[in-house]
Amino acid sequence: MGNMSTGIVVKAAGSSYTVRDAASGARRECKVRGKLRLRDVRTTNPLTVGDMVTYELGDTPVITALAPRRNYIIRRAANLSKEAHVIAANIDQTFLVVTVDAPPTSLEFIDRFLASAEAYSIPATLLINKIDLYDERRMDMALRMEDTYSAIGYAVLKTSATAAKGDMDRLLQLLLNKVTLLSGISGVGKSSIINALSPQPGLRVGEISGYHNRGKHTTALSEMVEVAKDTYLIDTPGIKGFGLVDIRPQELSHYFREIFAASSRCRFNGCTHVREPGCAVRSAVRGGSISEARYASYRKMMASSEDGKYRR
Ligand SMILES: Nc1nc2c(ncn2[C@@H]2O[C@H](COP(=O)(O)OP(=O)(O)O)[C@@H](O)[C@H]2O)c(=O)[nH]1
Ligand SMILES: [Mg+2]
Ligand SMILES: [Zn+2]
Structure with a gap:
């Protein structure tokens, strides 16, 4: 043994983790040894996407250590316990994908999300998607939304993931060399955006995928996709955003x-x-x-x- 490597967790599903090796870029399916736990929070999952880990090669590669996290976002477990689910770690920024229609995203949801991002000190950008679908009235709503949020200092992009329209090039520029969490309610086009940017095919589009039933815990699968060199997008199916944690x-x-x-x-x-x-x-x-x-x-x-x- 003693064949130690480092890498980044790019996929977390139950107790299996896919690690992208830092040196070779190879993807390896790993298990976890013993109890890797955060000190401060009781969590349902010891590791999450974005985690930097040390692992040992072997028949089954085993993760043996977790590097300190720069930041991480959690969601309280659904039950009344103090347990929390770590959604992602070491995030540089978050993009909230919203739609004026099909489905509509409420302004309250946007504001709650932005407040959470402020609380976590994670820079947030709004991405108004599906602009190819909007008639004049809906485009007007999108423009008003853009005015409201750019006036208070948030960057706002208008995109279409499926039609060659809008700010997709600017989007890629803003993502380069960063780890970005994509958030937004189901159906707004998060997976489609990742697919549109990604050289490698495919996340499943149009499915509420990602729920794995493991005994009493339902854990959401999160996945990190490398869309360009050192440029990662995190998709968290089934999670709308991050919950506000103990804001007084x-x-x-x-x-x-x-x-x-x-x-x-x-x-x-x-x-x-x-x-x-x-x-x-x-x-x-x-x-x-x-x-x-x-x-x-x-x-x-x-x-x-x-x-x-x-x-x-
Ligand atoms: N017209 C149009 N449809 C889109 C766009 N982006 C996504 N869709 C469609 O919206 C549906 C939901 O997209 P998906 O990427 O699965 O959304 P997610 O739940 O946020 O990951 C799919 O049928 C997509 O083809 C867009 O920009 N324009
Ligand atoms: Mg999706
Ligand atoms: Zn006052």
């Missing part, structure tokens, strides 16, 4: 950029921007410099975080 109501405004910026002018320290007098946020909403839809998302999240709903 008094912290929520930190994760809405424009609300946070305006809050320095509120009369009271610790203003929640709900009903306090002299609230600069509410006056910015009235004056039109903060979007009503964004503020409505903030209020909804505030109400549910007070109920503890985001502490799943």
Whole structure:
């Protein structure tokens, strides 16, 4: 033995992991030795895509060590335990794929996602997909969406994964040499985008694939695809995004950029921007410099975080 190599986990399915060797680029199916666990969080899965690991060659290659993670995102397990599922690790950025139609993505979902990305300090970009399908009215909605989010500093791309249209070239430029998590509700075109960019064929398109039933745990399969040299996209079928983890109501405004910026002018320290007098946020909403839809998302999240709903 003693034949140690390093690599990156590119696929996680149950207790099997596919590791891409750092030196040769070869893909190897590996098992895990013993208990590799995170120190802080109890997790249902010891390893996830994006993890840098050491493994030992043999009849069955075995992962023996996990390098410290630069970051990782988790989703609380569905049950009431404190267990969490690690969705991906060592992510440089996340792209949220949304559609105005077929299926529609709600603004509240977008805002909740962006707040989570802020909480994790992971840069986020919006990708409005399926622009080839939109009539004038829907294209108008897409343009308004683009205005709202670019005004507060998010990059917004408009793409078609299936028709040669929109910002696909710019998309590839923004992905180069990075590990990017693709998120978005089912059916918006995440797998199609990866396939369109990827030199190697195929993720399954149009299926809600990826659920593996293992005893009492249902674990989602995530996969990382190398679309260009050192350029990875992570697809997480069945996971819409990442859940907000323990954001306290008094912290929520930190994760809405424009609300946070305006809050320095509120009369009271610790203003929640709900009903306090002299609230600069509410006056910015009235004056039109903060979007009503964004503020409505903030209020909804505030109400549910007070109920503890985001502490799943
Ligand atoms: N017209 C059109 N259809 C698309 C586009 N992107 C994806 N689709 C279709 O939308 C459906 C769902 O796509 P898929 O990639 O599986 O979505 P996912 O669930 O986000 O991975 C499939 O039938 C795709 O062919 C697009 O840009 N334009
Ligand atoms: Mg898919
Ligand atoms: Zn305020």
